[in-house]
Amino acid sequence: MQASPVNDPLEILTNKGNRQPTFVSPIWNPIAGAIAGFGIALFVNWGFRKPAFSGIQNHIAFTAIGAGLGAFIDKQRDAYLAKRDAVLRHYVELHPDDFPKTDRKKYGEVLESWVPVR
Template sequence: MADSTRVSEKEIERRETFIRAGHRARHLADPFTWSYPLKGASAMLGISLASVYLQNRWNKKPYYYAIVPRLLLIGAATAAGYAAGALRERHYQTRDAVIEHYMKLHPEDFDHFNDRSGRSFSQVLLPWYPRRTQYTRYD
């Protein structure tokens, strides 16, 4: 490939660390930088509060109607969301560890990933031979 299309090792490392989960700086205004347990807890909290509000509006009850049991249910739903996020984070960590271990055991299967400058499309794509129905004779 031409040198103008190649990317430096430093830029590739920056891109890789930017897209991996947990490598970006956390910002309160950007939920994409939150951890999975925080995302799960905040989603369940938002859904629970919205459902309580809509149920009160539908039944024409004041906001403080049955507030103690509802707060307990909201807390339980938020805890369940946090637990689901923690399970998801653990699943992804385990998956990444298994993949990295396999890559260390079988490095010959992953040699083509080391060529970061890329390959031409002729090396990547398989040839395509159209077989149309109107052409019945194959020479």
């Protein structure tokens, strides 16, 4: 039996370039914001009992504002997550005794054997 690789807590919090974002990841929030902005423009027209696509400039403006807001929220979220990871990484570096390196286990080693009762 081969030795299992060691599970290091600091390695979990470090991106060494092996986790690449998907194609949709950087554009998901701006697209979702643009769709929401367009939907808001439709909803405003519905609320004022106008035809759905009247005032197309409002649709364009709400769509652009929604896309910008989605990009802003995405950037703020990335900054928050980077700061959180840095704080966690620093804490783990200061308290290595609380986070020992452990051997990885498979589910078969952790779970008890199960016998169905029929």
